[in-house]
Amino acid sequence: xxxxxxxxxxxxxxxxxxxxxxxxxxxxxxxxxxxxxxxxxxxxxxxxxxxxxxxxxxxxxxxxxxxxxxxxxxxxxxxxxxxxxxxxxxxxxxxxxxxxxxxxxxxxxxxxxxxxxxxxxxxxxxxxxxxxxxxxxxxxxxxxxxxxxxxxxxxxxxxxxxxxxxxxxxxxxxxxxxxxxxxxxxxxxxxxxxxxxxxxxxxxxxxxxxxxxxxxxxxxxxxxxxxxxxxxxxxxxxxxxxxxxxxxxxxxxxxxxxxxxxxxxxxxxxxxxxxxxxxxxxxxxxxxxxxxxxxxxxxxxxxxxxxxxxxxxxxxxxxxxxxxxxxxxxxxxxxxxxxxxxxxxxxxxxxxxxxxxxxxxxxxxxxxxxxxxxxxxxxxxxxxxxxxxxxxxxxxxxxxxxxxxxxxxxxxxxxxxxxxxxxxxxxxxxxxxxxxxxxxxxxxxxxxxxxxxxxxxxxxxxxxxxxxxxxxxxxxxxxxxxxxxxxxxxxxxxx
Amino acid sequence: xxxxxxxxxxxxxxxxxxxxxxxxxxxxxxxxxxxxxxxxxxxxxxxxxxxxxxxxxxxxxxxxxxxxxxxxxxxxxxxxxxxxxxxxxxxxxxxxxxxxxxxxxxxxxxxxxxxxxxxxxxxxxxxxxxxxxxxxxxxxxxxxxxxxxxxxxxxxxxxxxxxxxxxxxxxxxxxxxxxxxxxxxxxxxxxxxxxxxxxxxxxxxxxxxxxxxxxxxxxxxxxxxxxxxxxxxxxxxxxxxxxxxxxxxxxxxxxxxxxxxxxxxxxxxxxxxxxxxxxxxxxxxxxxxxxxxxxxxxxxxxxxxxxxxxxxxxxxxxxxxxxxxxxxxxxxxxxxxxxxxxxxxxxxxxxxxxxxxxxxxxxxxxxxxxxxxxxxxxxxxxxxx
Numbered sequence: 054x055x056x057x058x059x060x061x062x063x064x065x066x067x068x069x070x071x072x073x074x075x076x077x078x079x080x081x082x083x084x085x086x087x088x089x090x091x092x093x094x095x096x097x098x099x100x101x102x103x104x105x106x107x108x109x110x111x112x113x114x115x116x117x118x119x120x121x122x123x124x125x126x127x128x129x130x131x132x133x134x135x136x137x138x139x140x141x142x143x144x145x146x147x148x149x150x151x152x153x154x155x156x157x158x159x160x161x162x163x164x165x166x167x168x169x170x171x172x173x174x175x176x177x178x179x180x181x182x183x184x185x186x187x188x189x190x191x192x193x194x195x196x197x198x199x200x201x202x203x204x205x206x207x208x209x210x211x212x213x214x215x216x217x218x219x220x221x222x223x224x225x226x227x228x229x230x231x232x233x234x235x236x237x238x239x240x241x242x243x244x245x246x247x248x249x250x251x252x253x254x255x256x257x258x259x260x261x262x263x264x265x266x267x268x269x270x271x272x273x274x275x276x277x278x279x280x281x282x283x284x285x286x287x288x289x290x291x292x293x294x295x296x297x298x299x300x301x302x303x304x305x306x307x308x309x310x311x312x313x314x315x316x317x318x319x320x321x322x323x324x325x326x327x328x329x330x331x332x333x334x335x336x337x338x339x340x341x342x343x344x345x346x347x348x349x350x351x352x353x354x355x356x357x358x359x360x361x362x363x364x365x366x367x368x369x370x371x372x373x374x375x376x377x378x379x380x381x382x383x384x385x386x387x388x389x390x391x392x393x394x395x396x397x398x399x400x401x402x403x404x405x406x407x408x409x410x411x412x413x414x415x416x417x418x419x420x421x422x423x424x425x426x427x428x429x430x431x432x433x434x435x436x437x438x439x440x441x442x443x444x445x446x447x448x449x450x451x452x453x454x455x456x457x458x459x460x461x462x463x464x465x466x467x468x469x470x471x472x473x474x475x476x477x478x479x480x481x482x483x484x485x486x487x488x489x490x491x492x493x494x495x496x497x498x499x500x501x502x503x504x505x506x507x508x509x510x511x512x513x514x515x516x517x518x519x520x521x522x523x524x525x526x527x528x529x530x531x532x533x534x535x536x537x538x539x540x541x542x543x544x545x546x547x548x
Numbered sequence: 549x550x551x552x553x554x555x556x557x558x559x560x561x562x563x564x565x566x567x568x569x570x571x572x573x574x575x576x577x578x579x580x581x582x583x584x585x586x587x588x589x590x591x592x593x594x595x596x597x598x599x600x601x602x603x604x605x606x607x608x609x610x611x612x613x614x615x616x617x618x619x620x621x622x623x624x625x626x627x628x629x630x631x632x633x634x635x636x637x638x639x640x641x642x643x644x645x646x647x648x649x650x651x652x653x654x655x656x657x658x659x660x661x662x663x664x665x666x667x668x669x670x671x672x673x674x675x676x677x678x679x680x681x682x683x684x685x686x687x688x689x690x691x692x693x694x695x696x697x698x699x700x701x702x703x704x705x706x707x708x709x710x711x712x713x714x715x716x717x718x719x720x721x722x723x724x725x726x727x728x729x730x731x732x733x734x735x736x737x738x739x740x741x742x743x744x745x746x747x748x749x750x751x752x753x754x755x756x757x758x759x760x761x762x763x764x765x766x767x768x769x770x771x772x773x774x775x776x777x778x779x780x781x782x783x784x785x786x787x788x789x790x791x792x793x794x795x796x797x798x799x800x801x802x803x804x805x806x807x808x809x810x811x812x813x814x815x816x817x818x819x820x821x822x823x824x825x826x827x828x829x830x831x832x833x834x835x836x837x838x839x840x841x842x843x844x845x846x847x848x849x850x851x852x853x854x855x856x857x858x859x860x861x862x863x864x865x866x867x868x869x870x871x872x873x874x875x876x877x878x879x880x881x882x883x884x885x886x887x888x889x890x891x892x893x894x895x896x897x898x899x900x901x902x903x904x905x906x907x908x909x910x911x912x913x914x915x916x917x918x919x920x921x922x923x924x925x926x927x928x929x930x931x932x933x
Contacts, residue, residue: 194751194752196751199569199573211573214571214573214608215609217607217609218753221608337615337616340570341564341611403617
């Protein structure tokens with residue numbers, strides 16, 4: 054369906070779309086919000102929310118966006134993204150070759166191990182082809198894959214300037230179209246009766262306000278930044294998790310919706326976790342704290358013992374398993390140990406590695422038992438068999454008689470200086486969500502579709518992505534279902 | 549480890565940026581950064597002078613203030629860049645001229661205007677100074693042509709020598725050799741990049757000045773200034789040709805080439821610098837090196853004043869005010885030339901040098917050698933080498 058380009062139909066639409074979060078604009082904005090009944094209320098401020106808002110507005114609806122974060126932190130995890138996975142039948146200016154719907158589907162099937170809704174997934178993949186162009190019409194610019202990500206050059210389109218740049222473009226378009234946007238506006242209560250949304254209570258500028266709208270689009274992300282919630286499944290272990298995105302992904306919308314009878318989907322205990330630098334801040338460390346040097350050395354826990362095959366698989370498959378592995382270790386901490394020849398074989402990251410002239414000294418700096426670390430390194434070195442090292446393939450450098458083994462890229466660690474990175478689990482997103490159909494309409498616990506509630510983005514990603522991850526697929530889910538949700542919500546509001 | 553705090557901060561930022569790389573498509577700075585893993589003072593001075601200050605990386609960065617990583621590349625590189633001008637200056641003893649540059653340029657210019665006024669009044673009859681002159685050679689009744697040539701030739705030559713010496717310092721500091729400057733393909737690429745201001749467009753999305761909207765017009769103002777300057781230069785060159793080869797001394801009729809070129813250029817030099825200064829005033833504080841406000845403004849203001857006095861001279865040349873206007877204009881032109889190596893003008897010289905180097909590095913990177921092809925085929929290759 055082609056979206057109609059329309060001008061703001063209501064001249065009374067306020068021009069205060071870009072409100073300063075602390076300025077005097079807040080009272081005026083509040084008055085505006087109170088006085089209107091919107092066709093579509095979008096809760097959230099990331100890719101999915103903006104796509105929904107823009108698509109609804111272009112279909113003729115009046116739209117209000119409520120973003121819980123302050124303006125700088127708007128957009129949740131979208132801030133930290135950099136690309137989107139879309140199917141395409143031919144190479145383009147920025148994509149090196151075709152990526153068919155079928156291939157996309159096979160990739161999705163593989164990463165999820167079949168935990169996906171085939172009908173929804175195939176629908177999303179088909180729609181993703183159009184998104185490649187639609188998103189450009191909303192002001193977003195593409196560029197070829199970034200340095201160090203050439204393996205994604207065929208499948209993924211990269212945002213020029215990254216995720217925040219993409220967000221900025223969407224916000225500018227939203228403002229231009231006359232969509233109302235409030236920052237620091239957290240929804241604290243939803244009035245839902247028999248699967249029908251009536252109004253939302255918003256905490257804004259120190260007041261609680263009721264906002265009424267004909268339809269609701271929930272695009273407020275997951276609950277990865279809500280440590281208390283994570284603790285329900287992980288226990289105190291979750292205290293040692295680092296959250297890769299903003300502290301605002303608290304899942305309060307998700308929780309309210311599930312409490313009001315929306316059917317849940319996705320494993321609540323699961324989250325996407327990678328091993329990131331333990332020195333990263335608790336929240337919002339983003340991409341620059343990731344480490345991809347596990348394959349070049351060994352990984353030990355706080356007892357200086359190895360616990361998993363570091364050479365099991367190639368990037369990116371190995372990338373997503375190490376967060377979970379470290380989470381299972383005592384105190385949720387581990388150390389990647391390597392030596393001089395490996396130092397420049399991987400992407401640089403924010404913090405420099407810990408450096409020492411001997412393994413013993415390195416242990417001292419890390420607070421590990423020096424004898425234990427020497428023993429582990431020596432044991433590993435003894436077990437390494439000769440081979441031809443090539444980190445671009447599954448090479449024949451492996452250990453023998455070692456438990457756990459290192460099946461590829463095993464080279465003795467004996468050339469000073471020695472290096473280490475401390476790592477902890479870094480949580481990217483959660484899988485629990487609201488069930489939806491192809492209209493992005495929420496499904497209630499009894500299986501009936503909601504009268505006027507839609508969901509898009511991470512909050513419903515579990516429908517398509519039951520587990521695992523493929524680079525850029527979160528953005529595909531956000532844009533495709535955001536666009537659909539906005540369109541359907543606008544249609545719903547008209548009827 | 550680094551010579552200044554600004555360099556230290558730039559090093560920190562390049563480490564942050566090198567582990568992110570989202571801004572790779574915005575300009576030349578980030579691809580150049582990716583070719584390195586460690587950053588010497590010379591490297592950072594190179595990157596700082598390569599930066600066109602479009603502001604896109606600040607607006608696009610998920611780690612810019614108020615984020616705790618406090619990533620502000622445009623401002624930090626502006627500080628490094630402004631420091632580098634002082635560092636490369638010739639002669640070294642004049643480095644303090646960059647410190648309070650606005651004051652220094654104003655003072656030197658005021659002195660030179662005063663000297664021209666005083667000189668003309670002292671050496672010419674008041675009747676001539678305040679009389680009305682028309683026809684060929686009328687300017688030279690106030691100041692002999694040879695005197696004018698000697699004074700401005702010397703000032704111009706001095707500026708050229710000082711600029712070349714400064715460039716040599718820069719070129720050596722960033723670790724370049726003269727061979728790079730003789731490679732025609734590389735230099736031609738840099739000339740094209742300069743003439744188009746290729747990297748002043750935020751990667752195609754536009755530049756940023758006041759806020760997160762890409763509404764910046766600095767590129768247009770800079771074009772007006774730059775091409776205005778070139779037109780004025782062409783005007784002077786044509787006039788020189790007329791004088792010595794054709795034997796046709798100034799002033800020229802309004803339709804003659806030197807006047808047409810000079811007038812068009814002069815208009816560009818009024819609108820362009822005024823726009824640039826206005827944009828600078830409006831610019832988000834977060835993007836500016838405010839400690840160098842004087843220098844940021846002085847050179848641009850001089851361009852404006854040289855042009856303004858020149859155009860006034862054109863308009864008033866058949867009135868008794870001509871003598872005064874001539875002294876005023878010549879005073880500004882003289883002040884302009886002698887302060888050229890000690891102000892913002894040098895940004896163009898070093899940026900061009902940085903673009904030459906970048907053109908060379910880009911070519912080296914894209915040459916399809918077998919090892920390069922292999923490096924491109926693997927995920928996460930070692931950046932550069």
